[in-house]
Amino acid sequence: MAGIDNITGRILQVAQGEVDKVLAAAEDQAKEILGKADLKAESIAKAAGARSEQQTKLYAARVKSSAESTRKKALLSAKQEIIDSVIDKAYNQLINQDAASYFEMMQKILAKTVRAEKGTIALPAADLARVPDSFKKAVSKIAEDKGGELKFAEKAANIDSGFVLSYGGIEENCSLRSIFAANRDQIQDTICKVLFS
Numbered sequence: 001m002a003g004i005d006n007i008t009g010r011i012l013q014v015a016q017g018e019v020d021k022v023l024a025a026a027e028d029q030a031k032e033i034l035g036k037a038d039l040k041a042e043s044i045a046k047a048a049g050a051r052s053e054q055q056t057k058l059y060a061a062r063v064k065s066s067a068e069s070t071r072k073k074a075l076l077s078a079k080q081e082i083i084d085s086v087i088d089k090a091y092n093q094l095i096n097q098d099a100a101s102y103f104e105m106m107q108k109i110l111a112k113t114v115r116a117e118k119g120t121i122a123l124p125a126a127d128l129a130r131v132p133d134s135f136k137k138a139v140s141k142i143a144e145d146k147g148g149e150l151k152f153a154e155k156a157a158n159i160d161s162g163f164v165l166s167y168g169g170i171e172e173n174c175s176l177r178s179i180f181a182a183n184r185d186q187i188q189d190t191i192c193k194v195l196f197s
Contacts, residue, residue, distance in 0.1 A: 016195060018082060018085065019082050019195045019196070022078045022079075022081065022082055023075070023078060023079075025078070026074050026075045026077075026078040027075075029071075029074055030070075030071030030074060030075065033067045033070055033071055033074075034064070034067050034068070034071065036067070037063050037064050037066070037067035038064070040063055041059075041060035041063050041064065044056065044059060044060060044063070079192075079196060082195065083188050083191050083192065083195075086191050086195075087180065087184070087187060087188070087191070090187075091176060091177070091180055094161075094176055095160065095161040095176055099130050099132065100132070102127075103131065103132060103134075103135040103138075106135065106162065106163060107135065107138045107139075107142065109162065109163075109174055109179070110138075110139060110142050110163070110174070111142050113165060113172060113174050114142055114143050114146050114148060114150065114165070115146065115148055115165075115167055116146050116147035116148045117148045117149075117167045117168070118148060118149045118150075118167070119143075119148065119149070119150055119151075119165055119166055119167040119168075120150065120151050120152065120153040120165070120166045121139060121150045121151075121152055121153065121163050121164070121165055121166075122152075122153035122155065122156065122157035122163060122164045122166065123152070123153075123156065123157060123163050124156055124157050124158075124159045124160055124161060124162070124163075124175075125156040126160070126161075127161070127163075128156055136152065139152070150165070153166070157175075159173065159175035159177070159178075160175065160176075160177065161175055161176040161177065162174045162175035162176045162177075162178070162179070163175070
């Protein structure tokens with residue numbers, strides 16, 4: 001799946017610029033929060049002349065701790081936004097790539113999911129309109145190489161990309177959306193390592 005890796009690499013490069021902007025904005029916001037907390041702590045300390053110095057310091061420490069917690073939440077939220085954006089961009093680039101690259105990717109996914117049984121493969125309506133004969137031949141060969149047989153379903157699958165395999169009434173959803181969902185944690189971990197390490 002070198003094509004996916006290349007696309008993901010390009011998306012990650014573009015996302016790095018977004019990461020820097022969002023993190024800088026979050027850091028500015030965090031500094032502003034901490035600055036306000038310091039001012040509030042000073043104000044409280046001055047106003048609390050009757051309170052003991054220790055109580056004032058404890059309260060000021062709690063205010064700073066709360067501000068730091070707010071800063072960390074803002075950074076975490078910004079990072080999650082970036083990760084979601086990168087995943088969405090990767091998904092959209094994969095489903096919108098040229099037909100040759102798209103169906104080559106589908107062949108690779110099929111090679112990993114096909115069984116040594118007789119079954120059917122259903123494509124979404126959008127893919128049925130653009131499926132090349134070379135893909136149809138490749139589907140038959142991939143199935144035969146595994147000791148199985150696949151015929152194209154007459155009805156379109158109710159998915160936006162990928163395919164659905166059916167063996168004896170049991171369906172296996174191989175849409176890109178379901179593949180992304182099944183691997184979301186791994187994808188997020190990879191993005192985090194690349195962008196935030």
